[in-house]
Amino acid sequence: MTLSDPKLLANIRIVLTRTSHPGNIGAAARAMKTMGLSRLVLVDPAVFPNSQADAMASGAADVLAQARVCATLTEALADVTLALGVSARRRDIVAEVLTPAGASARLLTEAQAAPVALVFGNETSGLSNEELSLCQGLVTIAANPNYSSLNLAAAVQVLCYEIRQAWLGHAGWPQPEMDAATGAEVERFYGHLETTLAELEFLNPGSPGKLMLKLRRLFARTRLAREEVNILRGILTAAQEARRGARQARNPGMQ
Numbered sequence: 112m113t114l115s116d117p118k119l120l121a122n123i124r125i126v127l128t129r130t131s132h133p134g135n136i137g138a139a140a141r142a143m144k145t146m147g148l149s150r151l152v153l154v155d156p157a158v159f160p161n162s163q164a165d166a167m168a169s170g171a172a173d174v175l176a177q178a179r180v181c182a183t184l185t186e187a188l189a190d191v192t193l194a195l196g197v198s199a200r201r202r203d204i205v206a207e208v209l210t211p212a213g214a215s216a217r218l219l220t221e222a223q224a225a226p227v228a229l230v231f232g233n234e235t236s237g238l239s240n241e242e243l244s245l246c247q248g249l250v251t252i253a254a255n256p257n258y259s260s261l262n263l264a265a266a267v268q269v270l271c272y273e274i275r276q277a278w279l280g281h282a283g284w285p286q287p288e289m290d291a292a293t294g295a296e297v298e299r300f301y302g303h304l305e306t307t308l309a310e311l312e313f314l315n316p317g318s319p320g321k322l323m324l325k326l327r328r329l330f331a332r333t334r335l336a337r338e339e340v341n342i343l344r345g346i347l348t349a350a351q352e353a354r355r356g357a358r359q360a361r362n363p364g365m366q
């Protein structure tokens with residue numbers, strides 16, 4: 112029998128965004144280590160490092176010591192090819208909602224090829240729309256509908272437990288379906304899209320409104336392959352060139 116590969120767990124990142132209570136960071140580190148996960152990323156934590164975090168981490172001090180602190184979620188997901196937001200069901204978001212077990216299978220499959228992430232929200236406000244727009248799917252822990260909000264570290268424990276059970280249950284995962292684009296590649300595409308839409312005067316840079324957020328959400332509902340990002344950017348470049356050509360034809364003196 113082939114053993115489950117520890118590299119898969121090392122490629123799964125637990126990302127905590129804007130955590131208010133340092134004790135939760137420590138408890139999350141402990142929850143991770145009990146299940147064999149070690150990559151903790153903190154996005155703009157209110158207080159870190161901190162003695163309460165150390166106390167709650169107990170024997171998982173190494174996970175805290177290795178935790179990476181990032182200023183933004185975009186930075187935390189730059190090299191990630193699959194990011195799943197963990198959130199109590201949000202009726203306003205029309206996205207595929209995964210169970211923790213379903214999410215675990217997806218993450219382990221993709222972790223064979225690249226780093227992947229589970230993104231948890233702030234204790235009071237949860238994940239913002241902007242944060243969710245950087246994720247390609249939503250994971251919900253089916254809980255009591257009258258009281259469905261788990262403590263942050265408890266939610267981390269549930270997900271890490273499911274990942275471990277899935278990991279133990281399968282030695283071999285199918286190969287990922289595609290060569291997925293990383294967060295940074297997708298961000299560069301959004302930047303290119305925004306510039307092009309401004310050049311086409313479809314978007315007013317002075318008041319972009321919610322257009323870019325809506326477009327991000329549209330693309331976030333699917334996972335983009337690296338090749339698809341290249342095709343989309345090729346289309347944008349062609350549109351930019353056509354627009355510049357048309358302008359020059361109208362104003363021949365213009366550079």
Ligand code: SAH
Nearest residue numbers: 197198199231232234237252260261263266
């Ligand atoms: N009032 C917040 C609760 C945040 S709890 C809200 O409505 O979102 C802190 C974090 O724990 C959440 O952002 C989420 O990542 C996770 N969490 C708590 N309960 C959850 C549940 N039932 N399903 C999925 N994630 C949950």
